[in-house]
Amino acid sequence: MKMSRTFKFVYKLGIMLVAALAALLMASIILWMIGADVSQTFYTICFLPLTKTLHMTEVLIRAIPLCILALGISIAYRSGIINIGAEGQMAMGVLAFTAVALAAPDLPRPLLLPMALLAGVLGGGLWGFIPGILKAKLKVSELLSTVMLNYIAAQFYTFCLRVLMLDPAEKMTGSGTPQSMRLTANIELGRLSGRLHYGLFIALVLAVLVYLLMWKTTFGYKMRAAGSQDRAARYGGINVSKYLAISMIISGGFAGLAGGIEIAGVHRRAIEGVTNNYGFSGVVVALFGGLHPAGIVPASFLFGLLIYGSTLAPTRVGVPANIVQVMQGLIIIVIVTAQMVLSNKYLEARMCRRWNALFHKQKEVA
Amino acid sequence: MEHITKRFPGVLACDDISIHVGEGEVLALVGENGAGKTTLMNILMGLYQQDEGRILINGEEVRFRGPEDAFAAGLGMVHQQYMLVPNMTVTENVALGYQQAWKPLKLDLKMVRDRVIEISEHYGLQVNPDAYIWQLSVGEQQRVELVKTLCLGARFLILDEPTSALTPQETDELILLLKRMKDELSIIFISHKLNEVKALSNKVTILRHGKVVFNGETDDYSPQEIAALMTGHEVQLPENKEPDMHGAPALVLKDVCVRSDRGFLALDGLDLTVHEGEIVGLAGVSGNGQRELAEAINGLRSVERGTITFFGVNLANKNPYYVIDHGMGYIPEERNVEGIVPPFAIRENFILKDSDRERFSHLSFLKKKSIEENAKRLRDDFDIRCPGTSTSAGSLSGGNIQKVILAREITRAPKFLIAVYPTRGLDMGAIEFIHRELLKKRREGIGILLVSEELDEIINLSDRIAVIYKGKIQKVLPHAEANRRNLGILMAGVNEDE
Ligand SMILES: Nc1ncnc2c1ncn2[C@@H]1O[C@H](COP(=O)(O)OP(=O)(O)OP(=O)(O)O)[C@@H](O)[C@H]1O
Ligand SMILES: [Mg+2]
Numbered sequence A: 001m002k003m004s005r006t007f008k009f010v011y012k013l014g015i016m017l018v019a020a021l022a023a024l025l026m027a028s029i030i031l032w033m034i035g036a037d038v039s040q041t042f043y044t045i046c047f048l049p050l051t052k053t054l055h056m057t058e059v060l061i062r063a064i065p066l067c068i069l070a071l072g073i074s075i076a077y078r079s080g081i082i083n084i085g086a087e088g089q090m091a092m093g094v095l096a097f098t099a100v101a102l103a104a105p106d107l108p109r110p111l112l113l114p115m116a117l118l119a120g121v122l123g124g125g126l127w128g129f130i131p132g133i134l135k136a137k138l139k140v141s142e143l144l145s146t147v148m149l150n151y152i153a154a155q156f157y158t159f160c161l162r163v164l165m166l167d168p169a170e171k172m173t174g175s176g177t178p179q180s181m182r183l184t185a186n187i188e189l190g191r192l193s194g195r196l197h198y199g200l201f202i203a204l205v206l207a208v209l210v211y212l213l214m215w216k217t218t219f220g221y222k223m224r225a226a227g228s229q230d231r232a233a234r235y236g237g238i239n240v241s242k243y244l245a246i247s248m249i250i251s252g253g254f255a256g257l258a259g260g261i262e263i264a265g266v267h268r269r270a271i272e273g274v275t276n277n278y279g280f281s282g283v284v285v286a287l288f289g290g291l292h293p294a295g296i297v298p299a300s301f302l303f304g305l306l307i308y309g310s311t312l313a314p315t316r317v318g319v320p321a322n323i324v325q326v327m328q329g330l331i332i333i334v335i336v337t338a339q340m341v342l343s344n345k346y347l348e349a350r351m352c353r354r355w356n357a358l359f360h361k362q363k364e365v366a
Numbered sequence B: 001m002e003h004i005t006k007r008f009p010g011v012l013a014c015d016d017i018s019i020h021v022g023e024g025e026v027l028a029l030v031g032e033n034g035a036g037k038t039t040l041m042n043i044l045m046g047l048y049q050q051d052e053g054r055i056l057i058n059g060e061e062v063r064f065r066g067p068e069d070a071f072a073a074g075l076g077m078v079h080q081q082y083m084l085v086p087n088m089t090v091t092e093n094v095a096l097g098y099q100q101a102w103k104p105l106k107l108d109l110k111m112v113r114d115r116v117i118e119i120s121e122h123y124g125l126q127v128n129p130d131a132y133i134w135q136l137s138v139g140e141q142q143r144v145e146l147v148k149t150l151c152l153g154a155r156f157l158i159l160d161e162p163t164s165a166l167t168p169q170e171t172d173e174l175i176l177l178l179k180r181m182k183d184e185l186s187i188i189f190i191s192h193k194l195n196e197v198k199a200l201s202n203k204v205t206i207l208r209h210g211k212v213v214f215n216g217e218t219d220d221y222s223p224q225e226i227a228a229l230m231t232g233h234e235v236q237l238p239e240n241k242e243p244d245m246h247g248a249p250a251l252v253l254k255d256v257c258v259r260s261d262r263g264f265l266a267l268d269g270l271d272l273t274v275h276e277g278e279i280v281g282l283a284g285v286s287g288n289g290q291r292e293l294a295e296a297i298n299g300l301r302s303v304e305r306g307t308i309t310f311f312g313v314n315l316a317n318k319n320p321y322y323v324i325d326h327g328m329g330y331i332p333e334e335r336n337v338e339g340i341v342p343p344f345a346i347r348e349n350f351i352l353k354d355s356d357r358e359r360f361s362h363l364s365f366l367k368k369k370s371i372e373e374n375a376k377r378l379r380d381d382f383d384i385r386c387p388g389t390s391t392s393a394g395s396l397s398g399g400n401i402q403k404v405i406l407a408r409e410i411t412r413a414p415k416f417l418i419a420v421y422p423t424r425g426l427d428m429g430a431i432e433f434i435h436r437e438l439l440k441k442r443r444e445g446i447g448i449l450l451v452s453e454e455l456d457e458i459i460n461l462s463d464r465i466a467v468i469y470k471g472k473i474q475k476v477l478p479h480a481e482a483n484r485r486n487l488g489i490l491m492a493g494v495n496e497d498e
Helices: A005-033 A038-051 A053-078 A086-103 A109-138 A142-164 A168-173 A199-216 A218-228 A230-235 A240-267 A278-288 A293-317 A321-342 A345-365 B037-044 B067-072 B090-096 B109-123 B138-151 B168-181 B194-200 B223-231 B290-297 B320-325 B335-339 B346-350 B368-381 B398-411 B428-443 B455-461 B484-491
Strands: A191-193 B002-008 B011-017 B026-031 B052-057 B060-062 B075-078 B156-160 B186-190 B203-208 B211-217 B249-259 B265-275 B279-283 B303-310 B328-331 B416-420 B447-452 B464-469 B472-478
Touching: A005 A038, A005 A321, A005 A345, A038 A053, A038 A293, A053 A086, A053 A191, A053 A199, A053 A218, A053 A240, A053 A278, A053 A293, A086 A109, A086 A142, A086 A240, A086 A278, A109 A142, A109 A240, A199 A218, A199 A240, A199 A293, A218 A230, A218 A240, A230 A240, A230 B335, A240 A278, A278 A293, A278 A321, A293 A321, B002 B037, B011 B037, B011 B052, B011 B211, B026 B037, B026 B194, B026 B223, B037 B075, B037 B156, B037 B186, B067 B075, B075 B138, B090 B109, B090 B138, B109 B138, B109 B168, B138 B156, B138 B168, B168 B186, B168 B194, B186 B194, B194 B223, B203 B223, B211 B223, B223 B428, B249 B290, B249 B447, B265 B279, B265 B290, B265 B303, B265 B447, B265 B472, B279 B428, B279 B455, B279 B484, B290 B303, B290 B328, B290 B416, B290 B447, B320 B328, B328 B398, B335 B398, B346 B368, B346 B398, B368 B398, B398 B416, B398 B428, B416 B428, B428 B447, B428 B455, B447 B455, B455 B484, B464 B484, B472 B484
Parallel strands: B026 B186, B026 B203, B075 B156, B156 B186, B279 B447, B279 B464, B328 B416, B416 B447
Antiparallel strands: B002 B011, B002 B052, B052 B060, B203 B211, B249 B265, B249 B303, B464 B472
16 A cells, blocks of 8 residues: 555654644743743743844754764664763763874864864763673673763863863962863864854765665664664674674774864863763764664754753743753653654554545535 | 455455354465465454454454453464563563453562462463573473463464474474363464374365465375475475585684583583585584684674684684685574564665675775665565565564575575574575575575484485584484484484493
């Protein structure tokens, strides 16, 4: 039986609408309970950011790291390893990036910027390689190792910012903000508008590259085979542990790169909290995007929107940030649920038959 | 069941099927791979919902929302793939579905255990209620499944290919047992082995492409006639009557020792030689080292001692890639987890071992066109029933999964082929086809090690027959000297020469 395009469209739209309504309803109840202005709040979180260029650029600068992280996470996931250590890998990337920038501030930009970004990739890659090799060789659960490495990375990051890389100016004035000095202009990524930087293009190019790598090359084929059924992959002559470790290096490398770009494009110095939970949101974005670049790109935009919108809410409508986060959580769960329903082919086929029946009946009447 | 219709995305699995089974009757449901037998039974058990049609029990229409409802109505099913939890005991497995034992806050295991013992005594089914599932052979697991189903109070049994993984003895026992049980129960029996159908059933229904094409009394037809009705043509299993090829030794195993997963020596000084252009049948009761042998040769299991010489190179303790690269073809026993990558499309599964070859990729970029062409050709040549080459291999019917593996391994043009239970779960027509393909390969000068429990298969195809028992080759018989009787004796571990 063929499904008409109209049906597919209506079906998807229908489910998305139902999901959106459900999310809206639940969030409204919460807002209503704390006595906030429901419609204003929604407007602020979901639509206000889309109305002005400045807001849009802010949404996009959040989408960039999310997208790069999620791409990396999807590679690992497809290869059979769940990387929830992107947060730590990103921090290590930031450190490596900053270290290069601090060490050789006088190198010309065409040399220094790529070098620093590469250092970021290596820093993150190393942090990804550790759980990868532990799992491949010793079957250590990656959930355990990545989470623990997140802790280590977080503390190491703080230590570096407070001691090794602390801004000399801070030492003098003594305000105590743990951050590095402002890095040389030679590591800066150019900006398009507002704070929006060229990382946008890097993210999009990476999305295309990941697609090609995973679905068009033998390398990606083998990684996916290893991730889908490791025994079959082994039987087929694929070195499963090798691809597991490699996928984690790539995944960590992406996270490190996201960190480097964040510094080069936005902050231009290593600051505390730079990873901003992107590593965890990245997991959600990757899953939400169906572990496919074509889904991850729009998903990261959507999450960028939510994250930015929620920073606006406290000042604009006086809804506390905690409540916004609760709402965010709810919205995400509802959307992900809707997506699971959407991917249920049986339901789709059944609805299609109903639709056809309806359609044909109407024809007869006419 | 009346006018049952079930559609899957892209396939019509059941098309207006009506069957009825009376009390104390055994209905045999037969049909080609992918005909819709399993699907129909899953509908009866409430695992799937039919799109059209209704189910009547004792004249009353029922609607099962899940298997619990079906259990409650006295239906029980033993699935094609056993659904037991390996690291639980028999009692615990039974308890999983045993509602009466689930008191608030407490699971009454003692009661379940008593029930298991009671049932196994009543029907003469020997099981140890305290054994862990992973300790049991396939035949024993089969009995556990039966006991489990009976414990839940089934008065109507559905058995989906219960014998496909059993040894001949276990099969005979099961058939006898079912015969005894059929005074008290109604049974639907799915099988590709028509002599079992003949021995057990009163009525037979044949499905093809989701439709009922034949209904009749079993006694009126011979197995050959049923096979012909099923496939639409006379089935004639080929025999190896060709002259000896006098090939050079291709695979020589010397004094091979290998440990099993549980740590004991599964192969204990095994010696075996297979020549080019020769089929050597490895007969034996499963669990005597066949799986370990196949895995050791293919680099999937480490070898403690001994050599595996393959065209002059030693394969012992090499990785699978190395073995494949040297021209080995391997049809593994576990088709669902080893032979295919279930979520991958059929066409992707066809290149599992060859994605690096120039044929399917260039500078590591996959060649979509030739992969697709290859898939279409294999699908047509091997008659794989699927909606399309992009269907995931895991959603195919058991027999069609097997065909995907066979198609890949045979057409990869290997120098040698190890076939472990290659026709398990295949319908008669497909078996005939596979046997012809194997003989064709032999004629091309390829050596084949055929591991099987089907004595007929081994006797029909092999030039020489080696009998394996407890990790050693008991004896090697030339084709002319082998018959069911002396093989059976050797398989049981008795060597008359000694
Ligand atoms: N879950 C599923 N999703 C999609 N298609 C399915 C699913 N289960 C079965 N099919 C399709 O339905 C058809 C009938 O399958 P079924 O398993 O009932 O065959 P069968 O008669 O039991 O075959 P076999 O003898 O090989 O076990 C096949 O074409 C199969 O590909
Ligand atoms: Mg079946």
